[in-house]
Amino acid sequence: MPEQLTTLSQSSLQDYYDCPRRFELRYLQRLAYPAIETEPALENEKHQKEGEYFHRLIQQNLIGIPAEQINKLANTENLQRWWNNFLDFRSHQNFGSLYPEITLSAPLGKFRLVAKYDLITIDKDRATIFDWKTYRKRPKNELLHIRWQTRVYRALLAQAGAHFNQGKPFAPEQIEMVYWFADFPAEPARFLYKADQYKRDWDALTKIANEITSASGFPKTDQVSKCSYCPYRSYCNRGIRAGDAADAGLETEAEELFDINFEQIGEIAF
Numbered sequence: 001m002p003e004q005l006t007t008l009s010q011s012s013l014q015d016y017y018d019c020p021r022r023f024e025l026r027y028l029q030r031l032a033y034p035a036i037e038t039e040p041a042l043e044n045e046k047h048q049k050e051g052e053y054f055h056r057l058i059q060q061n062l063i064g065i066p067a068e069q070i071n072k073l074a075n076t077e078n079l080q081r082w083w084n085n086f087l088d089f090r091s092h093q094n095f096g097s098l099y100p101e102i103t104l105s106a107p108l109g110k111f112r113l114v115a116k117y118d119l120i121t122i123d124k125d126r127a128t129i130f131d132w133k134t135y136r137k138r139p140k141n142e143l144l145h146i147r148w149q150t151r152v153y154r155a156l157l158a159q160a161g162a163h164f165n166q167g168k169p170f171a172p173e174q175i176e177m178v179y180w181f182a183d184f185p186a187e188p189a190r191f192l193y194k195a196d197q198y199k200r201d202w203d204a205l206t207k208i209a210n211e212i213t214s215a216s217g218f219p220k221t222d223q224v225s226k227c228s229y230c231p232y233r234s235y236c237n238r239g240i241r242a243g244d245a246a247d248a249g250l251e252t253e254a255e256e257l258f259d260i261n262f263e264q265i266g267e268i269a270f
């Protein structure tokens with residue numbers, strides 16, 4: 001039992017699912033990244049930082065800072081394009097009540113399952129989860145559908161979201177998750193939820209939490225393709241050259257890191 005680990009998240013679960021060894025290195029041994037994940041490294045790092053900053057701009061806007069004040073902060077080509085796309089998207093939405101940057105958690109086996117949401121909106125009796133993505137390529141819906149993020153975010157809102165609904169838990173059918181892509185603004189991915197999916201997800205989450213609790217080892221994945229974008233390649237003798245950032249898609253997501261960086265970014269001064 002990994003005593004030092006008390007929480008699970010969609011990122012750590014995804015890592016465990018993709019490669020137990022990566023989960024061990026990242027969340028149990030907490031190893032710093034020894035290798036770049038994608039090439040070209042500098043461009044990818046810039047893209048990642050812009051993505052984090054973009055989330056910050058949206059959050060500021062959603063808590064009430066007027067767009068005109070934020071416009072000048074979208075000061076790179078990517079940020080300008082994403083920001084304009086977001087404003088256009090927002091102008092067509094009837095969000096209802098807004099809960100940006102909200103964290104939910106619930107017990108899961110011996111852990112707490114934690115998720116930080118970009119935005120939850122409540123409109124009458126419907127709850128919608130929005131997640132902003134700055135991917136270079138629009139992932140297929142089939143891939144997103146099976147990602148742990150899609151499963152965890154909806155399940156956790158059903159499990160721990162009663163305070164948004166006058167103390168009554170949302171029925172899964174009242175929940176929807178939307179991925180909005182800053183570079184593909186007219187092609188959001190929408191995932192409704194159903195009771196049988198919720199049961200399946202929560203059972204799977206419980207099973208995986210119990211498996212992690214009783215694991216005696218964390219083997220390397222058999223799917224060597226997973227290693228191309230993994231920063232721990234040098235620990236595993238799984239190659240030196242990094243994969244191409246443009247092809248990485250979902251593989252290089254590290255929301256955990258994103259969360260840490262997010263907290264470290266200071267308040268935007270207006």
Ligand code: SF4
Pocket residue numbers: 019020021022023025220221226227230231232233234235236238
């Ligand atoms: S390099 Fe491959 S085997 Fe090693 S942690 Fe990464 S994904 Fe797992």
